[in-house]
Structures are given as structure tokens and as C-alpha cells.
Amino acid sequence: MQEFRKLEQRLAYQFRDEALLVEALTHRSAQSRNNERLEFLGDSALNFVIADELFRRCPQESEGNLSRLRASLVNRASLAEIARELQLGDYVRLGSGEIKSGGHRRESILADTLEAVIGAVYLDDGFDACRALIRELYRQRLEQLPAISELKDAKTRLQEYLQGQRQPLPAYRVLDVSGKAHDQQFTVECVVQEAGMKTEGQAGSRRQAEQQAAEAMLQLLGKLS
Amino acid sequence: MQEFRKLEQRLAYQFRDEALLVEALTHRSAQSRNNERLEFLGDSALNFVIADELFRRCPQESEGNLSRLRASLVNRASLAEIARELQLGDYVRLGSGEIKSGGHRRESILADTLEAVIGAVYLDDGFDACRALIRELYRQRLEQLPAISELKDAKTRLQEYLQGQRQPLPAYRVLDVSGKAHDQQFTVECVVQEAGMKTEGQAGSRRQAEQQAAEAMLQLLGKLS
Numbered sequence: 441m442q443e444f445r446k447l448e449q450r451l452a453y454q455f456r457d458e459a460l461l462v463e464a465l466t467h468r469s470a471q472s473r474n475n476e477r478l479e480f481l482g483d484s485a486l487n488f489v490i491a492d493e494l495f496r497r498c499p500q501e502s503e504g505n506l507s508r509l510r511a512s513l514v515n516r517a518s519l520a521e522i523a524r525e526l527q528l529g530d531y532v533r534l535g536s537g538e539i540k541s542g543g544h545r546r547e548s549i550l551a552d553t554l555e556a557v558i559g560a561v562y563l564d565d566g567f568d569a570c571r572a573l574i575r576e577l578y579r580q581r582l583e584q585l586p587a588i589s590e591l592k593d594a595k596t597r598l599q600e601y602l603q604g605q606r607q608p609l610p611a612y613r614v615l616d617v618s619g620k621a622h623d624q625q626f627t628v629e630c631v632v633q634e635a636g637m638k639t640e641g642q643a644g645s646r647r648q649a650e651q652q653a654a655e656a657m658l659q660l661l662g663k664l665s
Numbered sequence: 666m667q668e669f670r671k672l673e674q675r676l677a678y679q680f681r682d683e684a685l686l687v688e689a690l691t692h693r694s695a696q697s698r699n700n701e702r703l704e705f706l707g708d709s710a711l712n713f714v715i716a717d718e719l720f721r722r723c724p725q726e727s728e729g730n731l732s733r734l735r736a737s738l739v740n741r742a743s744l745a746e747i748a749r750e751l752q753l754g755d756y757v758r759l760g761s762g763e764i765k766s767g768g769h770r771r772e773s774i775l776a777d778t779l780e781a782v783i784g785a786v787y788l789d790d791g792f793d794a795c796r797a798l799i800r801e802l803y804r805q806r807l808e809q810l811p812a813i814s815e816l817k818d819a820k821t822r823l824q825e826y827l828q829g830q831r832q833p834l835p836a837y838r839v840l841d842v843s844g845k846a847h848d849q850q851f852t853v854e855c856v857v858q859e860a861g862m863k864t865e866g867q868a869g870s871r872r873q874a875e876q877q878a879a880e881a882m883l884q885l886l887g888k889l890s
Contacts, residue, residue, distance in 0.1 A: 476728040477720060484709075484716040491709040492787075495702060503701035562717075567792050616861055627861050636841055636852050639881065640862045656864065656885050660877075 464556035469535030475556035482559030489574040508591045519551035594654035607634040689781035694760030700781035707784030714799040733816045744776035819879035832859040855882045
């Protein structure tokens with residue numbers, strides 16, 4: 441359809457079945473047949489294709505570093521950035537409430553819609569087409585991977601998230617140290633006062649335990665947002 | 666190789682490059698070139714292929730139910746069960762400490778090794794072979810999907826996990842109720858005394874907040890185990 445020609449040009453992909461593209465662009469606020477199922481499919485395709493790319497491009501990296509690299513590529517902010525490059529917001533179909541509140545610019549809606557488009561391409565033309573799309577969308581980011589040392593750890597990400605929400609910084613407190621000198625276990629609490637939330641982490645070093653607690657807090661906040 | 670003939674028969678897959686299979690079977694306790702990178706790759710391939718299967722088999726299910734169905738299929742216990750059906754434990758290469766402590770029967774090692782084998786098949790012969798393997802491994806489970814109503818919620822899974830570890834049951838406590846009568850927010854704490862761990866959940870109902878707290882606890886326990 442004429443309506444989608446520019447978007448398809450930017451995606452470098454032309455749909456056989458444009459109903460799939462329409463479904464991918466339809467937010468749940470607009471109608472019951474929406475893009476949530478396609479998002480589920482696209483999200484897992486994206487995670488797999490990026491895992492494969494990183495596996496091949498970084499033959500020396502540990503599994504942990506591959507995971508962190510992937511998280512830096514497929515998080516909501518990166519997806520929304522790519523969606524904005526595609527001007528995807530212009531095509532998203534929203535309910536009237538979401539339109540009024542600026543939903544077509546909202547990061548979560550942009551990110552989810554891009555995942556749904558990826559899922560739609562997979563259904564429309566199979567795995568090779570879907571992989572080619574993801575590689576193209578991520579080409580620059582895959583060629584300029586961040587150095588491992590630059591990847592943000594959980595404490596940094598939590599701090600930045602809270603600053604973005606204009607909330608005070610989290611507090612960390614050692615609750616318990618147990619075990620013998622050469623095999624200690626630290627239990628650390630992370631408190632976000634504003635949200636009234638606490639998480640804990642346990643590890644062989646205080647620093648690691650703090651990271652665990654921060655990671656648990658990020659997951660908790662992610663679930664609530 | 667003769668050594669792997671029976672395993673390959675059970676997998677219904679013959680490796681071109683048997684070095685990949687050896688790597689997939691090598692636990693990190695045995696040597697530095699181990700199966701952790703392959704596990705990263707296999708895990709994401711598995712998640713994608715199962716997502717795709719469920720998407721097609723359950724055209725009426727919501728994204729949330731598809732997620733829950735997938736979690737019931739790709740969790741550690743299910744993977745370990747399939748690994749035992751393949752007698753994968755007989756082939757796992759462990760360090761001497763792990764051998765002594767019965768590592769070839771440990772659920773986490775069996776599950777991780779199976780994911781690594783899936784990753785190895787993907788590298789050995791591409792996506793179609795990998796998908797065929799996963800479909801075959803999961804054939805019965807995909808044909809006899811649990812009813813959505815039978816899927817275990819987070820509180821139930823946490824309880825079963827702790828019972829399996831012979832630990833006392835978790836305790837839930839309402840920390841805070843805020844907001845007006847028609848729009849209350851419950852904050853609930855989940856405490857696992859034995860592990861000295863606390864998580865919190867927040868939601869519009871006490872039951873939902875307990876589920877959130879239990880889910881956060883499961884993630885925390887998963888990270889530490």
C-alpha cells in the first residue's frame with residue numbers, strides 16, 4: 441500500500457501480506473487485535489539473531505560479556521532509538537487516550553512496535569528475511585560495539601534510571617557477612633526509598649553483592665513500570 | 666566417533682564437526698574451553714523456536730499466556746528432564762571436584778549442557794537443523810501443552826523450589842497500602858529466612874503484589890544458584 445511505502449523503504453523490506461504489518465503497528469490501546477503477540481515473537485527472534493551475531497563477532501568473549509553486550513543492544517532505549525530512525529512513531533495506531541498523551545513518542549511503545557515489526561517480517565517471509573532485517577537495523581551498532589569496559593553495570597544503570605525519574609539515589613547496606621576469611625559471603629541490601637522497595641544480593645564480594653541487589657532492583661522496577 | 670554414536674542416535678542428529686559436540690559437553694569445571702558460550706547461543710535459539718511453535722499452535726492465546734507456556738517448557742527442570750531422557754549425563758565432561766560431588770546428575774549442569782548441544786547443532790548445520798532438533802526434543806511436550814489454568818504461578822513455583830531445597834516456606838507480609846479505596850497500591854514483602862533474602866512487590870491487589878514479590882525472589886534465587 442501507498443501508505444506504507446516509505447516505511448517499507450526504510451526497512452528495506454516489502455511485505456507480501458500487509459495485514460501483518462498493520463497488526464504489528466497496532467497498539468493494544470487501539471483494538472483487541474493488536475501487536476502484543478507479534479512483539480512476543482519478534483523479541484525472541486531479535487534476542488537470538490543478536491546472540492548469534494555477537495557469538496561470531498566476539499570469539500574470545502565470555503558468555504557473561506556476550507550477555508552484557510546483547511543487553512546493551514536490545515534494551516528498550518536502543519530499540520526506541522532505532523524505531524525513531526525509522527520514524528515508526530508516525531505509523532503506530534493508538535487509541536484516543538494514548539494519542540492525546542503523546543503515545544506515539546513514548547519509548548516503550550516505539551520499542552514494542554519495532555519488535556512486533558520484526559515478528560511480522562518473520563511470519564511474512566521466514567527466518568532468513570527476519571535475520572537480514574535485524575542485521576540491517578543493527579548494522580552500525582554491531583560494527584561499533586561498545587568496549588566491554590564501557591558496558592554499564594547494574595549499579596550504574598540503576599542510578600541513571602533513578603536520576604531520569606528525578607528520584608534520590610539508592611542506598612546500599614551490608615546486612616551480613618558470613619563464612620571463613622577465604623570464603624566469605626556478603627549479603628547486601630539495596631533500598632530505593634521513594635518507591636518503598638528493597639532488594640538483596642548475595643555474593644563472595646561486597647561489590648558483587650551490591651551489583652546483584654541493583655540488578656534485582658532493576659528487574660523489580662522494570663516490572664512495575 | 667564411536668563414542669557419541671548412541672547419543673547422536675537419541676538426538677537424531679549426526680555432527681559434521683564433532684569438536685562442536687565435545688565443546689558442548691564440556692563443563693567449565695573441566696577446562697577453560699567449555700560450553701558456556703554455546704549455552705548462551707543455544708538458550709536463545711531454544712527460546713525463539715519455542716516462541717514460534719507456541720505462536721502457531723495457540724493462535725488465540727495472549728502474549729502473557731504464551732510467555733507462561735514458554736516458561737513452563739524451557740525452565741531448568743524441563744530441560745534437565747529432557748537431558749535425562751537423552752542420558753546426557755553420561756557424556757558430560759566435568760572437573761574432578763564436580764565428578765566427586767555427583768555433578769553429572771545435577772539439574773543445572775544437565776540443563777545447561779542440553780542448551781549447549783542445541784547451540785552446537787545450530788553452528789554445525791544452521792537454523793533449520795537446530796529447529797528440527799528442538800521440535801523433536803519437545804515433540805511430546807508441545808503436543809500435550811498444559812492448560813493455561815494449570816500453569817504454575819510464581820508463588821507456587823517458589824514454594825516448590827524451596828521445598829525441593831528442604832527449606833522452610835517463604836513468608837509474605839503487607840508492608841504498605843496506599844491510595845484511595847478504588848485505586849489502592851499494595852506493597853508486599855517476601856522473605857526467605859534461610860537464605861536471608863527479601864524482595865518486594867507492588868500492585869493493585871495484595872495477591873498480585875505477592876506474585877510480584879515471589880517472581881522477584883525466584884529471579885534472585887536463580888541468579889545465586
